[in-house]
Structure formats: C-alpha cells, structure tokens
Amino acid sequence: MAEFSLELNEDQLQIQKWVHDFAEQVLRPAASEWDEREETPWPIIEEAAKIGLYSWEFIANVFADPQGLTFPLACEELCWGDAGLAMAILGSTLAVSGIAGNGTPEQIAEWVPQCFGTPDKIQLGAFAVSEPDAGSDVSSLRTRAVYDAATDEWVLNGAKTWITNGGIADVHVIVAAVDPELKARGHASFVVPPGTPGLRMGQKFKKHGIRASHTAEVILEDVRVPGSCLLGGKDKLDERLARAREGKSTKVQAAMSTFEASRPLVGAQAIGIARAAYEYALDYAKERVQFGKPIIENQAIAFKLADMKMEIDAARLLVWRACWMGATRKPFLNGEGSMSKLKAGEVAVKVTEEAIQILGGYGYVREYPVERWHRDSKIYTIFEGTSEIQRLVIARAISGVHIR
Numbered sequence: 505m506a507e508f509s510l511e512l513n514e515d516q517l518q519i520q521k522w523v524h525d526f527a528e529q530v531l532r533p534a535a536s537e538w539d540e541r542e543e544t545p546w547p548i549i550e551e552a553a554k555i556g557l558y559s560w561e562f563i564a565n566v567f568a569d570p571q572g573l574t575f576p577l578a579c580e581e582l583c584w585g586d587a588g589l590a591m592a593i594l595g596s597t598l599a600v601s602g603i604a605g606n607g608t609p610e611q612i613a614e615w616v617p618q619c620f621g622t623p624d625k626i627q628l629g630a631f632a633v634s635e636p637d638a639g640s641d642v643s644s645l646r647t648r649a650v651y652d653a654a655t656d657e658w659v660l661n662g663a664k665t666w667i668t669n670g671g672i673a674d675v676h677v678i679v680a681a682v683d684p685e686l687k688a689r690g691h692a693s694f695v696v697p698p699g700t701p702g703l704r705m706g707q708k709f710k711k712h713g714i715r716a717s718h719t720a721e722v723i724l725e726d727v728r729v730p731g732s733c734l735l736g737g738k739d740k741l742d743e744r745l746a747r748a749r750e751g752k753s754t755k756v757q758a759a760m761s762t763f764e765a766s767r768p769l770v771g772a773q774a775i776g777i778a779r780a781a782y783e784y785a786l787d788y789a790k791e792r793v794q795f796g797k798p799i800i801e802n803q804a805i806a807f808k809l810a811d812m813k814m815e816i817d818a819a820r821l822l823v824w825r826a827c828w829m830g831a832t833r834k835p836f837l838n839g840e841g842s843m844s845k846l847k848a849g850e851v852a853v854k855v856t857e858e859a860i861q862i863l864g865g866y867g868y869v870r871e872y873p874v875e876r877w878h879r880d881s882k883i884y885t886i887f888e889g890t891s892e893i894q895r896l897v898i899a900r901a902i903s904g905v906h907i908r
C-alpha cells in the first residue's frame with residue numbers, strides 16, 4: 505500500500521521541467537503571432553516532434569505513469585506556454601483516446617502512431633463526435649454507418665462540426681450511429697484512414713480564442729472504410745447491440761468513454777492558462793505604482809491574488825485526484841472527472857478575468873498577453889462537455905436521480 509503523498513517523483517519532475525522549458529522557449533515567444541495568424545502552426549508542431557514531445561512514444565510514456573500525474577503536468581505546462589499552440593500539439597491525443605478507449609490492441613498499434621507521423625512527416629489525428637444538431641446531446645447523432653456485407657466495408661454519411669484538426673487530420677476517428685433507435689448505445693467509432701475518398705473539410709471556423717488550433721466541419725459522403733476500421737471489431741459491436749436491444753445495460757458508449765478519460769486532462773490545460781495569468785498579474789501588481797505605492801499593497805488587489813492562487817491550487821487537486829483515480833482504475837462514482845474539468849474551466853475564466861482587472865487598461869489590449877489568456881480560457885467551459893453538462897453528470901452521479 506503506497507503512502508499518501510502529493511510530492512512529485514523524480515520522473516514526474518523531470519518531464520514537468522522539460523515541457524516547461526519547451527513552453528517557455530518555443531511557445532511563449534510564438535504565441536501572439538499564431539493567435540493573430542489563426543493558422544495551424546506547423547513549424548511549432550515540428551519543433552515539438554523533433555524533441556519527441558509530439559509523438560506516440562511520449563503519449564505512451566506519460567500514460568504509463570502508475571499515478572496518472574505525468575500527462576496532466578505536461579498539459580498544464582504546455583498551456584502555461586500558450587493554449588492555442590498547446591491545442592495544436594495536443595489535438596491529436598483526442599483521436600488517440602478514441603482509438604485506445606475503443607480499439608483492439610492491433611488497432612491501437614496500427615493507428616495511434618499514424619496520428620503523429622514523424623518529425624519529417626508530421627501527421628494529425630481528429631476525433632469527431634459533435635454535429636450541428638448534436639452537441640451536448642450526443643445521443644442524437646445523425647451521422648450513419650451502414651455495413652456492406654458484400655465488401656466487408658462500412659459506409660459513413662453525415663456532417664460533423666467544431667472538429668479540432670477536422671479535415672486536415674490524417675486519421676479521423678468518427679463516431680456514428682449504427683442503430684439510431686438505440687441512441688448512444690447504438691453508436692460506434694470508426695477510423696477513417698488517410699486519403700479516404702468522400703471525407704472533406706467544410707467550413708473552417710474563426711474563433712474567440714485558442715486560435716492557433718484548427719477547428720472545422722468534416723463532411724462525410726459515402727465514405728467507405730474496411731471492416732477492420734470499426735474500433736473494437738464487429739463481433740463486439742454485434743454483441744453490444746444485441747444486449748442493448750434486449751434492454752440490458754451496455755458498458756461502452758463510444759463517445760462517452762473517450763470524454764471520461766480526457767476530461768481531467770482538459771482541466772489540467774485550463775489550469776495552465778490560469779497559472780500563466782496569475783503569475784503575470786502577481787508580478788505586475790508588485791511593480792505597478794498608483795497613488796505612490798505598488799497596487800498590491802491594496803487589499804482589494806492582494807485579496808484577488810490570494811483567491812486566484814487558492815482557486816488554481818484547488819482545481820489542480822481535483823484534476824490530480826481524477827487523474828490518479830483514472831490511472832488506478834477507481835470508478836468515478838461522484839462524477840470526479842467532470843468535477844475536475846468543471847472547476848478548472850471556471851477557475852481559468854475567473855482568474856484570467858481578474859488578471860485583466862489587475863492590469864487595468866493594459867490588461868485589455870493585445871500588447872499584453874492577459875487578454876489572450878482570457879479569450880483562450882473560455883473554451884474550457886464549453887468543449888468536452890459544457891459546464892452545465894458537467895453539473896448534470898455530477899448531480900446524477902451523487903443522487904442516482906435522472907436529473908434533466
């Protein structure tokens with residue numbers, strides 16, 4: 505039985521420092537430029553690939569931490585550097601979660617490396633569940649997957665929206681309805697291999713924040729993928745659908761199992777942004793003089809900073825708890841994964857807003873990074889489940905009541 509400790513071990517500290525150095529030296533100096541350009545920052549992804557940070561080996565390594573803390577540490581540091589660039593680097597890992605969460609060992613070995621490529625030939629992954637009429641309500645997906653027994657192929661048709669790396673990814677993981685009557689229990693995940701005809705990018709969105717990360721629609725028109733691209737395989741799917749049709753409970757819901765695993769990591773990203781804003785505001789408050797003294801000498805400012813620090817630490821503890829529970833396979837009986845993402849997202853929005861307040865006019869203009877951090881933070885109360893949906897998950901978990 506391991507002793508309770510919040511001290512990071514040598515491996516964790518080493519990776520944390522390594523990612524921090526990359527964030528400080530590569531992401532911070534490039535952040536403003538790529539925010540303005542609003543394009544995929546290929547040179548930055550290449551830099552990350554060259555040092556091994558953008559690679560399947562790195563993801564395998566951080567997932568191997570038995571305490572589950574290495575990945576959230578890395579996420580926090582990357583987003584401390586810049587959340588838009590961090591998302592360009594981390595976006596492929598959502599596809600990895602989709603593959604690892606639902607695929608067979610053979611499928612994982614085949615497709616996960618292809619979500620990254622090599623430093624000479626960068627590849628991207630995308631995970632596509634959201635649709636124009638199915639955002640929070642994932643159960644009402646319209647994208648259909650139909651099996652063609654004659655050719656052992658699946659035929660995908662539909663439209664996905666808001667997809668990170670959508671249409672520019674090499675590997676798209678698509679969640680589609682196999683049996684729409686079964687709602688979420690009739691869903692399955694499919695890998696669409698690079699260059700498959702019929703998959704194309706629709707509109708690319710211009711965003712409020714994380715603008716270096718590509719977000720677009722993905723259109724699927726008679727996309728044919730081999731039977732081997734159904735994650736988990738057909739036997740398992742048929743068995744699951746049969747159980748669902750009999751009204752028996754089914755453990756796996758394709759999209760939900762991916763989000764459960766990734767929510768605490770999304771929380772860790774939000775904490776990175778909040779910490780960046782807090783540190784900046786603290787330094788600024790010590791230097792900015794008004795009425796003949798540094799503004800931090802006013803309780804009104806100092807107490808804001810005290811609250812910012814406390815909220816960041818509280819959010820991080822929830823994230824670490826959820827990551828530790830995930831790594832040690834403890835069930836999230838009280839919605840602990842959702843709690844961590846909910847708290848961290850709301851803290852990031854609040855802390856970055858307070859940082860603007862502490863900088864006054866300087867916080868509101870683009871010469872200073874704080875307004876960008878505020879814009880970047882807002883997505884953390886929206887994607888991977890809005891704050892309202894996280895509260896719903898927690899409320900249902902703690903009460904056992906099907907709250908709407």
Ligand SMILES: Cc1cc2nc3c(=O)[nH]c(=O)nc-3n(C[C@H](O)[C@H](O)[C@H](O)COP(=O)(O)OP(=O)(O)OC[C@H]3O[C@@H](n4cnc5c(N)ncnc54)[C@H](O)[C@@H]3O)c2cc1C
Nearest residue numbers: 631632633634639640666667668719886887888889890892
């Ligand atoms: C930048 C960005 C990147 C994204 N990346 C991806 C991606 O890679 N892959 C992917 O599949 N999706 C992605 N998304 C989609 C994201 O997950 C959805 O936007 C999110 O789930 C919310 O869905 P929606 O936008 O349709 O909002 P809606 O579901 O329409 O919600 C609108 C409002 O209604 C509230 N609401 C809805 N239902 C309830 C309810 N039952 N109770 C209380 N309140 C409710 C919501 O909380 C929200 O405030 C991304 C989105 C963005 C903006």
